[in-house]
Amino acid sequence: MTPPARRPFAHDGIAFGCDYNPEQWTPEVWDEDIALMTEAKVDLVAINIFGWSHIEPKPGEYDFARLDDIVGRLHAAGIRINLGTGTASPPAWLARRHPEMLPMAADGTRRYPGGRQAFCPSSPVFRDAAVRLASEVARRYGDHPAVALWHVSNELGCHNALCYCDVSAAAFRTWLRDRYATIDALNAAWGTAFWSQTYGDWDEILPPRTTLSTSNPSQTLDFHRFSSDELRCLYRAEAEAIRPLSDRPITTNFMVTAHIENMDYWSWAADMDVIANDHYLDGRLADPVAELAFAADLSRGLGDGAPWLLMEHSTGAVNWQPLNTPKAPGQIIRNSLTHVARGADGVCFFQWRASVQGSEKFHSAMLPHAGTDSALWREVTELGAIVDRIAEVAGSRVDADVAVVFSWESWWATQTESRPSQSLGYLDQVHAAYTAVHSLGLTVDVVRPGADLSGYRLVVVPGLHLVRADEAAAITDWVAAGGSALITFNSGIVDAEDRVWTGGYTGPFRDALGVRIEEFAPVAADEVVHLTDGTTARLWSERGRATTAEVVASFADGPAVGHPALTRNAWGEGAAWYLATLPDATAYRDLIARLAAEAGVRPPAPVQGDIAALELVRRRGLDASYLFIVNHAPHAATVTASGVELVTGAVVPGSIEVPGGAVRIVREEAAA
Known part of the structure; x- marks a missing residue:
């Protein structure tokens, strides 16, 4: 219909x-x-x-x-x-x-x-x-x-x-x-x-x-x-x-x-x-x-x-x-x-x-x-x-330069009675990935599997458990054309009929990632695993090997000790990263910051101090653009901007101090 x-x-x-x-x-x-x-x-x-x-x-x-x-x-x-x-x-x-x-x-x-x-x-x-x-x-x-x-x-x-x-x-x-x-x-x-x-x-x-x-x-x-x-x-x-x-x-x-x-x-x-x-x-x-x-x-x-x-x-x-x-x-x-x-x-x-x-x-x-x-x-x-x-x-x-791929079908397929770990759900992965991007002040479009990714610089694919071949190709072809993608564990596991993609987990993403995962090794909810780059992670690890990818960090302990935890693979003109565990919040934020810098993604405006407590989003109209600044912190923040602030009516000459707990919306002088 x-x-x-x-x-x-x-x-x-x-x-x-x-x-x-x-x-x-x-x-x-x-x-x-x-x-x-x-x-x-x-x-x-x-x-x-x-x-x-x-x-x-x-x-x-x-x-x-x-x-x-x-x-x-x-x-x-x-x-x-x-x-x-x-x-x-x-x-x-x-x-x-x-x-x-x-x-x-x-x-x-x-x-x-x-x-x-x-x-x-x-x-x-x-x-x-x-x-x-x-x-x-x-x-x-x-x-x-x-x-x-x-x-x-x-x-x-x-x-x-x-x-x-x-x-x-x-x-x-x-x-x-x-x-x-x-x-x-x-x-x-x-x-x-x-x-x-x-x-x-x-x-x-x-x-x-x-x-x-x-x-x-x-x-x-x-x-x-x-x-x-x-x-x-x-x-x-x-x-x-x-x-x-x-x-x-x-x-x-x-x-x-x-x-x-x-x-x-x-x-x-x-x-x-x-x-x-x-x-x-x-x-x-x-x-x-x-x-x-x-x-x-x-x-x-x-x-x-x-x-x-x-x-x-x-x-x-x-x-x-x-x-x-x-x-x-x-x-x-x-x-x-x-x-x-x-x-x-x-x-x-x-x-x-x-x-x-x-x-x-x-x-x-x-x-x-x-x-x-x-x-x-x-x-x-x-x-x-x-x-x-x-x-x-x-x-x-x-305006958004980053896309996060989200799938209700993956949510359904992941939340089954028989799965490797009952401690980890699909939304755990989605929220962790999104929060890492959000904490850097980067603006995200949430898109469906198979969506056109041509307008983005960085794509994050958290736990896309159920994926069709053409949906995976939409991501890997975009990477080959010059994009940067982070694909996380439990992605590419089953097809649309919930049938496992065989030959090594990550299925249709396998070649682009340059990684072959052989066995899941979930981590108990009260345990922490350490990585060779000094970071910690939880809930998940995997036993696998890099085929063409560079191993950026490996598991230093836990059930997958010695196996790759984070890899980067050159695929065509772009880069496909694979994350085989759930990092702590700081490590995840640092990883996304690294990928964003590599992809040329920046927040909508420069900030003096920590950006994590701010929402920075730009809406763009036919005749003007609007910079939204939401300050969730109790202390003031200073943001580079010029124009007229709509909440107070004040002129913004080049920067604006946003009081703790306040919201400011700047109609920018020229299209930013």
């Missing part, structure tokens, strides 16, 4: 907004809310996200009175609307009438209403009901002047991405028939000769439900692909219902964040008129700030570099982590403007007014329980004023 032509999202400047749930409040509160939104300079509000039971209280009976009212009030106040289809969670009456639509876990147990997303993505009952509702909403509001954007469902697959019920099983079999055509081709792809798993008929195939032993990893990989496609088809069904009834752009909110793995957004992106993402800081990570930057760069990458929307983030604590901590003073502004620096043309929060009941009553909001006499509210209004002042940045694009 060819996606329809994209409809642009047009907004005056950078959008500043929120999710709003007026159904939780009385109309008297709505008036107060809209007045405060105006004060905070909120100009884009998402409503009707969870509106199904309110606008369709009984099957086929629609009541739009309250939604009409709030749409009218927001419009009268000049606030544009990001209108939800209302289908994010089905009403109780639908589940009662059709319990077969409820999702099933891998162990065969049902999941019931009482939370959200209590539906099987493959359920025709749910899909038909959702499309009918989306059609009714679009028919009523499709040409309303307040509607700026359509918001299909909400965080599709957040809770129910993988459903193992009989309806899903039937849909999975249909998907497999379309993919493989014959049962023999499926058996070959899944390697079912192993453990007597060979199938003689399509009806014998089930989703990878809980087994007494480990399950077939190729079957599990395809189930992830199928599940992502099913949710995308659900999005498409609602979008197709809206499209003939409204000319406004249509999207849904992705979840490009550390803990959501089940949707391959590379395959979804073309269906979106504009990329939108939800991102929440994860306090369980070693470096949440670097992960925020990675998520923003990946969101931009999904739109091929075009501006995107931050549909949700938080003003403070969330409610779903083991420890939910508030943000430090100034952090709301720093986090928000980091997303803008990395290409967001909209900054929105969940949610406007903090709920007083329900599962999210302790989730932060723009208007907290403490009300307007609070530090949080004052920072929200300060941010709104800044967003208003930097309106001219909208539409500009980010």
Whole structure:
């Protein structure tokens, strides 16, 4: 199916907004809310996200009175609307009438209403009901002047991405028939000769439900692909219902964040008129700030570099982590403007007014329980004023010389039950590599496997476990043409069918790397290995040998003592580096610095002192370029720049001192 032509999202400047749930409040509160939104300079509000039971209280009976009212009030106040289809969670009456639509876990147990997303993505009952509702909403509001954007469902697959019920099983079999055509081709792809798993008929195939032993990893990989496609088809069904009834752009909110793995957004992106993402800081990570930057760069990458929307983030604590901590003073502004620096043309929060009941009553909001006499509210209004002042940045694009290759399929293929080490995951490698680049102030584009790399000087390929021959060739051919690439361990291990590339690990990268890896030698989580260059590493080592590569460092101890740990191979006009372990943060940063210097990659601007605590990103428009400087350190930093600073309005004569914890955005005098 060819996606329809994209409809642009047009907004005056950078959008500043929120999710709003007026159904939780009385109309008297709505008036107060809209007045405060105006004060905070909120100009884009998402409503009707969870509106199904309110606008369709009984099957086929629609009541739009309250939604009409709030749409009218927001419009009268000049606030544009990001209108939800209302289908994010089905009403109780639908589940009662059709319990077969409820999702099933891998162990065969049902999941019931009482939370959200209590539906099987493959359920025709749910899909038909959702499309009918989306059609009714679009028919009523499709040409309303307040509607700026359509918001299909909400965080599709957040809770129910993988459903193992009989309806899903039937849909999975249909998907497999379309993919493989014959049962023999499926058996070959899944390697079912192993453990007597060979199938003689399509009806014998089930989703990878809980087994007494480990399950077939190729079957599990395809189930992830199928599940992502099913949710995308659900999005498409609602979008197709809206499209003939409204000319406004249509999207849904992705979840490009550390803990959501089940949707391959590379395959979804073309269906979106504009990329939108939800991102929440994860306090369980070693470096949440670097992960925020990675998520923003990946969101931009999904739109091929075009501006995107931050549909949700938080003003403070969330409610779903083991420890939910508030943000430090100034952090709301720093986090928000980091997303803008990395290409967001909209900054929105969940949610406007903090709920007083329900599962999210302790989730932060723009208007907290403490009300307007609070530090949080004052920072929200300060941010709104800044967003208003930097309106001219909208539409500009980010400059990047470095690419990091990221793959949801590799994430799925790596996180199997049977793997060399349970202590190491795909994101561990991705985040470690990205953090090393980020700490040097270098700007990154996150790209899909097989992407055109011609615009980059340095490419980093962390743990690309699953890779097709043509995807590997896109990297090695780019190196041969003069590029510099770092490929890390666990890359090039299996093909698209999860079949091991034989002849030595690193598979289709082997010749370009000049290294032949013979055996994995993972390292215990509490152990450290030493390298001959004086650095330390952890979690992984490998036994192999250099064929044509120069050995830069070897393992000095551990299970792979004496074997290459870091190599460099001249390949055509370029250089292919291979890293066979996970270095400590300082060593990784020094390695990337060495490669960046070799490739001629520099930060967007010179800095006096340590650059590690700064975000330095340049957005470039038709008539001007904008240097974003986000200072996460408590002390001031000095950066070389000339032009006008947009946050304060000050003239920058050649350098700018950015106070600790502050953000500065310089409209540069001439294209830098």
